[in-house]
Amino acid sequence: MTPSKGLQKAMNDQVRKEFESAYLYLSMAAWMEDQTLPGFAAWLRLQAREEAIHAMKIFEHLIDRSCRVALQPLAGPPTTFKTPLDVFEQVKKHEEKVTRSIDELYGLAVDDRDYASQVFLEWFITEQVEEEKNSTQVLENVRRVGDNQAALVMLDRELGQRGATAEAGE
Numbered sequence: 001m002t003p004s005k006g007l008q009k010a011m012n013d014q015v016r017k018e019f020e021s022a023y024l025y026l027s028m029a030a031w032m033e034d035q036t037l038p039g040f041a042a043w044l045r046l047q048a049r050e051e052a053i054h055a056m057k058i059f060e061h062l063i064d065r066s067c068r069v070a071l072q073p074l075a076g077p078p079t080t081f082k083t084p085l086d087v088f089e090q091v092k093k094h095e096e097k098v099t100r101s102i103d104e105l106y107g108l109a110v111d112d113r114d115y116a117s118q119v120f121l122e123w124f125i126t127e128q129v130e131e132e133k134n135s136t137q138v139l140e141n142v143r144r145v146g147d148n149q150a151a152l153v154m155l156d157r158e159l160g161q162r163g164a165t166a167e168a169g170e
C-alpha cells in the first residue's frame with residue numbers, strides 16, 4: 001500500500017527539510033572554522049552529515065513504497081552568525097522545528113491508518129529526542145562559558161573530541 005497523496009507530499013517536503021538542516025549546520029561549521037573554533041566546526045559538520053543521512057532514509061522509504069520522489073530547491077542558510085551562543089540557540093530552535101514537522105507527519109500517518117509509515121516515523125521521533133537533548137547540552141555549556149575565552153577553547157577541544165570519536169567509529 002502506498003501512502004496517501006498528502007503524506008507523500010509531506011514526506012517529500014521532509015526530504016528537503018532534512019537537507020536544509022544539513023545545509024544550515026554546514027554553514028554554521030564554516031563560520032566556526034572562520035572563528036578558529038575547529039572543535040565546534042567538527043561537531044556541526046558531523047550534525048550536517050547526520051541530517052543528510054536522515055534525508056536519504058526518507059528518500060529510500062518513499063522509493064521502497066513506490067512513491068515519486070521530487071527533490072525541491074533548498075533554502076540558502078544564513079552565512080554569518082553573531083557568536084557561538086547565537087549558533088547554538090539557532091540549532092536548538094531548529095531541532096524543535098524539525099520535531100514539530102516529524103510529529104505532523106506522524107499525525108498524518110495516524111489519520112490515514114498508515115501503519116507502515118507510523119513504524120517508519122517512530123525512528124525519527126526517537127531520534128528527535130536525542131537531537132534536542134544533544135543541542136540543549138551544548139547550548140547550556142556555551143551559556144555557562146559566557147565571555148570566558150579560556151573556557152571556550154576548552155569546550156571547543158572537548159567537542160572536537162566527540163567528532164574524532166565518531167569518525168573513528170565509522
Ligand SMILES: [Fe+2]
Nearest residue numbers: 018021051054
Ligand atoms: Fe534530522
Ligand SMILES: [Fe+2]
Nearest residue numbers: 021051095131
Ligand atoms: Fe537534527
